[in-house]
Amino acid sequence: MQSKEIIKPIVGIFRGLGARNIRPPAFVWIPAILAVGGMILPLAYLVLRTMGVGTEVWDLLFRSRTLDILIRSALLVVAVTGASVAIAVPLAWLTVRTDLPFRGLWAVITVLPLVIPSYVGGFLVVVALGPKGVLQGWLAPLGVDRLPEIFGFPGAMLTLTLLSYPYVLLPARVALGRMDPSLEETSRSLGKGPWSTFRHITFPLLRPAIAAGALLVALYTLSDFGAVSLLHYETFTWAIYIQYGYFARDLAAALSLVLVALALGILILETRTRGRSQYHRSTTGVVRPPAKFRLGRWRWPALALCTTVVLISLVMPVAVLVYWVLRGISAGEPMLLLWSHARNSLYVSGLAAVVAVVAALPTATLTVRYPSQISGLLERISYIGFALPGIVVALALVFFGIRYATPLYQTLGLLIFAYAVLFLPTAVGAARTSLLQVNPMIEDAARSLGKTPWQVFATITFPLVRPGVLAGAAMVFLLAMKELPATLILSPIGFKTLATSIWGATEDGFFAQAAAPALLLILASSIPMALLVLRGDRKV
Amino acid sequence: MSQVSVRCLDLTKAFGAIMAVDQLDLMVEQGQVLALLGPSGCGKTTALRLIAGFEIPDAGTVEIGGQIVAGSGVLIAPQRRKVGMVFQEYALFPHLKVADNVAYGLPRGNGRADRVKEVMALAGLDGLGDRMPHQLSGGQQQRVALARALAPEPEVLLLDEPFSNLDAVLRTQVRQETKDILKASGATAIFVTHSREEAMVMGDVVGIMNHGRWEQVDTPQRIFHHPATRFVARFMGIADFLPAQLSNGALHTELGSTPLPEGLTDENQIAMMVRPDDVVIRPTQTGEGVIIERTFQGAFYLYQVSLPSGNVIHSMSRHTEEHAVGARVDVSLNGGHPPICFVGEHAFLDDTNGES
Numbered sequence: 001m002q003s004k005e006i007i008k009p010i011v012g013i014f015r016g017l018g019a020r021n022i023r024p025p026a027f028v029w030i031p032a033i034l035a036v037g038g039m040i041l042p043l044a045y046l047v048l049r050t051m052g053v054g055t056e057v058w059d060l061l062f063r064s065r066t067l068d069i070l071i072r073s074a075l076l077v078v079a080v081t082g083a084s085v086a087i088a089v090p091l092a093w094l095t096v097r098t099d100l101p102f103r104g105l106w107a108v109i110t111v112l113p114l115v116i117p118s119y120v121g122g123f124l125v126v127v128a129l130g131p132k133g134v135l136q137g138w139l140a141p142l143g144v145d146r147l148p149e150i151f152g153f154p155g156a157m158l159t160l161t162l163l164s165y166p167y168v169l170l171p172a173r174v175a176l177g178r179m180d181p182s183l184e185e186t187s188r189s190l191g192k193g194p195w196s197t198f199r200h201i202t203f204p205l206l207r208p209a210i211a212a213g214a215l216l217v218a219l220y221t222l223s224d225f226g227a228v229s230l231l232h233y234e235t236f237t238w239a240i241y242i243q244y245g246y247f248a249r250d251l252a253a254a255l256s257l258v259l260v261a262l263a264l265g266i267l268i269l270e271t272r273t274r275g276r277s278q279y280h281r282s283t284t285g286v287v288r289p290p291a292k293f294r295l296g297r298w299r300w301p302a303l304a305l306c307t308t309v310v311l312i313s314l315v316m317p318v319a320v321l322v323y324w325v326l327r328g329i330s331a332g333e334p335m336l337l338l339w340s341h342a343r344n345s346l347y348v349s350g351l352a353a354v355v356a357v358v359a360a361l362p363t364a365t366l367t368v369r370y371p372s373q374i375s376g377l378l379e380r381i382s383y384i385g386f387a388l389p390g391i392v393v394a395l396a397l398v399f400f401g402i403r404y405a406t407p408l409y410q411t412l413g414l415l416i417f418a419y420a421v422l423f424l425p426t427a428v429g430a431a432r433t434s435l436l437q438v439n440p441m442i443e444d445a446a447r448s449l450g451k452t453p454w455q456v457f458a459t460i461t462f463p464l465v466r467p468g469v470l471a472g473a474a475m476v477f478l479l480a481m482k483e484l485p486a487t488l489i490l491s492p493i494g495f496k497t498l499a500t501s502i503w504g505a506t507e508d509g510f511f512a513q514a515a516a517p518a519l520l521l522i523l524a525s526s527i528p529m530a531l532l533v534l535r536g537d538r539k540v
Numbered sequence: 541m542s543q544v545s546v547r548c549l550d551l552t553k554a555f556g557a558i559m560a561v562d563q564l565d566l567m568v569e570q571g572q573v574l575a576l577l578g579p580s581g582c583g584k585t586t587a588l589r590l591i592a593g594f595e596i597p598d599a600g601t602v603e604i605g606g607q608i609v610a611g612s613g614v615l616i617a618p619q620r621r622k623v624g625m626v627f628q629e630y631a632l633f634p635h636l637k638v639a640d641n642v643a644y645g646l647p648r649g650n651g652r653a654d655r656v657k658e659v660m661a662l663a664g665l666d667g668l669g670d671r672m673p674h675q676l677s678g679g680q681q682q683r684v685a686l687a688r689a690l691a692p693e694p695e696v697l698l699l700d701e702p703f704s705n706l707d708a709v710l711r712t713q714v715r716q717e718t719k720d721i722l723k724a725s726g727a728t729a730i731f732v733t734h735s736r737e738e739a740m741v742m743g744d745v746v747g748i749m750n751h752g753r754w755e756q757v758d759t760p761q762r763i764f765h766h767p768a769t770r771f772v773a774r775f776m777g778i779a780d781f782l783p784a785q786l787s788n789g790a791l792h793t794e795l796g797s798t799p800l801p802e803g804l805t806d807e808n809q810i811a812m813m814v815r816p817d818d819v820v821i822r823p824t825q826t827g828e829g830v831i832i833e834r835t836f837q838g839a840f841y842l843y844q845v846s847l848p849s850g851n852v853i854h855s856m857s858r859h860t861e862e863h864a865v866g867a868r869v870d871v872s873l874n875g876g877h878p879p880i881c882f883v884g885e886h887a888f889l890d891d892t893n894g895e896s
Contacts, residue, residue, distance in 0.1 A: 441631040444594050445685075447618040448625040449645025450692060459644075463635050 024370040025453040032366040035359035036378045039385055039421050042396035043260065049399055050253045057254045064239075064251060066258060073222060073235040073262065076156055080221045081214050083161040087309060088168035089210065094302050096176040098293045106306050107173070111533050113313040114166040115525035117482040117499065119226025120518045121159045123506040124317045125150065126230060129158075134320070155231040162313035163227075164220050168213030170533075175209035176202075194293070215270040215386075222263055223389030225485040230506060236262070237391050237485065244395060244489075253399070256392040263387035318522065324515035333513075337501075342520055345497040348412060348487075349480035352419035353473040359420060360427035361469065365457075367428075368435040369443075385425035391485035393418050398489060415490040422486065423476040430472025434465035474528035481525050498524075544606070545570045545728040546591060546696050551600035551611075553586055553752075560586040562752035563600065568696065568728055568745075573719075575743025575760075576732045579775070583752035584732045588698050591730065592625050593618035605695040624689030626699040630681045632673035638684050639669030645692040655691055663687035663721055678706050679714045686718060690725055697722070699731035703738060715741055736776055740764070748772050766880060768887050773813050773880075778842075780819075780853045781811040781882060791881065794847055795819075795873050801881055804888050811882045818875040819855035821845060827868035829853075834865050845871055 050057055094100045095107045128134045129150045136147050148154070183205065187197040225237040236259040243252040295302055367379040397418050401409035408414050438461060446456040484499050491500060498521040505514035548566040552559070560583045568574045576584040589595045591602055593609065593616065601611030604623065609616040624645075633641050642665075643656045660666060663683040673681060682702060689697055702718065703711045719742055722729055733739050739746045740760040747757040748771075755775075756768035767773035770781065782793040786807050790797045793812050804810070821829065821843060832852065833844040841862065843855045853871065863869065881888045 439629060439631060441627045441629060442633060444592070444618070445625055445627060445631040445688075446633070446644065447594075448592055448621070448623055448698075449688065450619045450622075451645075452617070452619055460633055 024366055024375075027454055027457075028362050028365050028370070031359070031362035032375075032378060035363050035424065036381050038359075038417070039424050040381055042393050042400065042418075042421060043384070043388060045400045046253055046256060046260075046392065046396040050250070050257055053250050053254070057250065060251045061254050061258065064243075064255075066255065069234060069236055069239050069255070070258070070262070072153075072233065073259075076153065076160070076228070076233065076235060077218050077221045077266070079153075079157045080160045080164065081218045083157065084165040084168050084217045085210060085214055087161070087165040088172055088213065089206070090305065091165075091309065092169050092172035092176055094306065096173050098295050098299075098302070100295060100299060100302055100306070106310075108530060108533050109310050109314060110306065111166045111169060112526060112529060113163050115478065115482075115522050115529045116163055116314075116317055117226060117484065117502070117518075117521065118159060118163055118224050119230060119484055119499075119503055119506060120321075120514070120522070121163045121317065122155075122227035122230035123511050123514060124320055125155050125159045125227075127320065127511055128316065129155070151232045153233055156228050156233040156235075159227045159231065160221050160224060162309075164217045165309075165313075167216040167220065168210060171209040171213045172206055175206050179205055211270055211273060215266065218266050218270075219263055219386055222259070222266070223391070225389075225391055226503070237389060240391055240395065241485065249399065252395055256389075256395055259389060260387060260392055263389065264384065267383070267387045318519070321515045321519040321522070324512045325519055328512060328516060333516075338516055338520065341496050341498050341501045341517060342524070344495060345481055345499065345521070346524070348415060348419070348497065349477045351412075351416050352423065352480040353477040355416055355420045356423045356427040356476045357431075357469055357473045359424055360431045360472065361465075363424075364428050364431035364435055365461075368432055369440065382425055382428050385421065388422060389485070390418070390422055390483055391489070393421050394486035394489035397486075410492045412492065412495070415487065415492075418486040418490050419476075419480045419483065422483070423479050426475050426479065427469075427472045430475060431465065431469050434468025435461075437468075438464045471532055474532055478525050478528050478532075481521060543570045544568070545572070545604070546730065547603040548587075548591065549601050549603075549611075551587065551590060551602065552598045553583075553590055553595060554598055559583075559752045561590060561597075564749075564753065566747070568730055570728050571726050573722060573729045573731065573742055573744045575739035575746045576730060576749060577736060577739040577743075577746055577775075578734065578749035578755075580734060582749040584734075584749050585700055586752075587749070588700055588730060588732050591696075592623050592698050593621050622692075622695040624692065624694035624697045626682075626685045626689050626697065626702050628701045628704055630673075630685040630705070632681060632684055632688075634673055636673075637669065638665065638671050638673065638676070641673065641684055642669075642688045642691050644688060659687045659691045662690070662725060664717065679710050679717075682706065682714055683717065683721070686721060690721075690727060695728065697727045697729040697731075699729060701732055701734070703733070703735075718742070748775060765877075766887065767813070770813075770882060770885050773882075773887075778816050778854050780814045780816075780851075782814055782851065782853070783849075784810045784812045784881065786810060791879070794849055794851065795853075795871055798873075798879050801878065801888060804881060804883075809884045810888075813880040813882060813887075814853060814873065814875075816842060816854040816856035818873055819845075819853055820872050820874045821855045821857065821863070821869040822872075823863050823867050824870050825868060827870040829869045829871040831863055831865050831867045831869060834863070845869060847871065 091106075091110050095103055095110065100106060126133065129147060130136075131147070131150075133147070133150075136144065139147075150158075179202070184197055184201055187201045188194075192200065222235075223237060224235075225241065228235045229238045229241070236255060240252050240255045240259065243249075243255065363378060363382055366375045367382075397414055398409070401414055405414075442464075443456050443461060446460045447453070451459070482499065484503055487497055487499050488503060491497065496504075498517045502514045502517045502521065505511070505517075544567055546566065546568040548564060551561055551564040551566065553561040562583070564583075564587060566574075566587070576587060578584045586595060590597050590610070591604070596615065597610055599611070602609050604621055607616075608614050609621050633644065636644065639656055639660070642659055643652060646652045646655055656669075660669060663686055665680065665683055665687055668676065668680065668684075673684065676684065682705075685702070703715055706714055715738060731742060733742075740763075743760055745757060746760050746763045748755040748763065750771050756763060756772045758766075758768070763772065764776050767776060767779075770779075773779040782795060784791045784793045786792075786800065786804070789800050791800055791810065791812065795814075798812070821831075828848050829845040831843050832846045835842040836859075839859055840856050841859055843857065843863065845853050845855055847853060855871070857863075
């Protein structure tokens with residue numbers, strides 16, 4: 001009886017830290033807290049700084065047509081998200097669940113537009129559909145001297161939809177591939193036709209995956225800077241950049257906070273509607289692959305749909321770029337500068353991938369293996385990172401660097417840190433997914449065989465999650481290669497990457513000069529992307 | 541007197557408002573196999589995980605090999621407890637070969653390879669060392685998990701429903717193999733199961749748990765023939781309880797009278813336990829029982845018979861004796877052994893015919 005009283009207070013400390021009631025080892029929780037703390041630092045600083053300005057902030061916001069910007073941003077987000085879902089769901093179904101000819105090929109190339117940065121897509125849309133563009137040139141002999149206006153909403157929506165629908169396509173395909181076929185078969189055996197089954201069973205089961213993808217599209221659209229700038233559609237990111245350029249820093253900071261609030265709102269909305277369905281699998285053990293739907297005559301319209309999407313979103317842009325590069329080479333334009341830009345891109349993106357993954361592993365381990373109030377909070381904070389647009393993080397770090405970390409300001413260190421902040425959620429997500437697939441019993445077994453938590457991690461857990469973690473690193477690499485606003489604002493003077501050199505050329509209207517770095521960037525990003533898609537399909 | 545390998549005193553663990561393990565005392569002697577039996581959610585797996593060190597007790601102590609590993613302010617990490625654990629899903633390391641799985645818990649150096657060979661031979665895994673876990677059958681995987689846990693010569697082996705992933709035919713075979721391996725290695729073991737048959741075959745001692753507490757800890761024979769509580773009686777098979785009255789030195793039930801067990805003096809809430817094989821039915825026109833249900837069980841029919849009092853009693857008859865539902869039957873008892881009487885929920889244990 002006496003022993004109980006001694007034990008109670010000791011156990012009390014552990015209890016807060018987990019349902020399994022085992023305290024996480026120091027090599028997990030210390031780095032996890034550091035990583036998440038570092039990630040939230042820019043946002044926290046931005047909030048403090050803006051509050052320091054006082055009530056003038058409200059005046060600034062009211063005076064500067066913030067409501068217009070808000071409406072324009074919201075409109076774009078809704079339109080792009082809706083259009084992306086409308087393109088992606090049929091494509092997902094066709095490439096996973098039907099006998100579409102060349103399914104494997106379509107599966108890869110319908111995802112590839114993801115590697116085209118929005119600023120490249122933006123200038124290609126201008127070149128193709130703008131005044132005196134390619135299309136108008138073709139139509140000129142027919143007497144067409146004016147096309148519908150492409151600048152503004154239509155161009156921005158078209159560009160962003162064509163580049164971001166893969167964000168919905170990928171999770172939808174995974175969900176379709178993993179769906180327990182007996183659910184659909186049950187529906188059919190209960191007298192429902194294929195269409196009714198799709199509407200009442202398949203689609204509702206797909207909804208969490210679609211919602212997750214739609215969330216990414218919405219956040220991508222909201223934080224996009226390249227396309228909206230090139231197409232002159234004034235959303236938050238562009239307005240912030242302009243104010244920053246005018247040295248109107250208080251207004252830039254205030255607009256940034258409104259943007260973050262909007263992004264957080266979308267994030268919360270999606271979390272609320274999603275519920276928990278995403279994490280539940282209805283079957284255990286070996287899953288039968290679902291039966292393939294025979295398209296029959298319908299395969300021609302299906303092929304036409306896939307071809308159209310791929311032509312517009314992938315073939316046309318790449319063809320235009322190749323054409324310009326060849327013309328440039330034949331005109332004897334120098335390519336030397338390009339290689340140093342490419343090297344810079346590879347270097348910072350590689351470093352970003354390493355840093356993000358190293359920071360993500362402890363965070364993911366803590367949230368997956370040691371559920372508690374603290375780790376739940378860390379998970380939610382790391383999730384917030386999805387809602388942080390690059391331009392906001394960059395601005396916050398510029399302000400912070402000038403004020404408190406002058407030695408770091410204008411160094412690559414700050415740029416890498418910005419990448420780590422922006423892409424930590426991606427890396428954490430990848431690590432979480434792989435960790436969830438490792439049965440904790442396996443780790444318990446290793447513990448009971450006399451190994452310390454660190455030995456278990458090194459010999460059992462890490463080897464098992466390595467493929468997933470590497471996939472996360474590839475994703476971070478890809479995102480960092482494409483990233484524009486933070487790179488633009490935080491790169492040390494004279495440090496140019498492929499992204500910033502493309503931007504520099506397009507901003508000045510030298511589209512032809514942008515072609516070579518753009519093509520190189522797309523090629524360099526395609527390799528990790530293709531690996532990711534192929535790997536994902538193996539799992540399906 | 542043999543040495544105690546595992547001893548738990550007053551072991552308590554709650555998850556929120558649910559008492560998973562409630563002041564449990566437990567003792568396993570060296571070389572003994574204790575079967576922890578109970579319905580799902582009774583706390584048996586939690587008890588096992590408390591001993592292994594994967595859960596921290598709210599109160600009480602766990603002692604392994606004479607050393608306190610949890611409680612009294614001590615908390616030894618799982619890897620230093622000298623327990624070997626075999627999990628329900630086996631938890632084989634999917635990225636390691638069979639031999640490397642078995643070697644995982646062994647210290648580096650001389651003798652490691654020898655020990656691996658020795659344990660693999662003991663577990664009947666010769667020649668499978670280079671296979672990957674997914675290339676093995678379910679039974680082989682189970683034996684790898686066993687070999688891996690046995691290799692470092694743990695003080696006690698903990699097995700968590702080790703046969704539940706196997707199909708019925710394989711289960712019987714693997715159960716016997718496991719028992720042989722355990723006995724051959726002289727290992728002490730605690731294993732958790734919800735199958736009474738498994739507990740009977742495997743356990744030297746069977747402990748039946750309910751709501752985090754013991755209902756009974758005893759030999760398999762006594763658990764079956766002398767259940768301590770109605771819960772145990774029902775858990776070990778179909779049991780009916782006939783209300784009994786005590787008068788003139790005898791017990792009177794609806795189905796006849798028997799001599800009073802020595803020492804039974806309570807007058808209220810006495811009931812006699814009746815197993816279906818103790819109940820004999822004979823169809824007659826004037827029988828007081830009516831068959832209300834019949835279940836075909838292969839070699840037997842299981843009948844449910846309604847008695848005049850409204851009580852329903854089960855009876856087992858050979859498949860050759862087929863009676864229709866609705867038939868009137870005479871019901872009598874033919875136990876061939878002294879009746880087990882219950883006072884309230886608990887058995888009246890007549891110490892004169894017990895073994896200990």
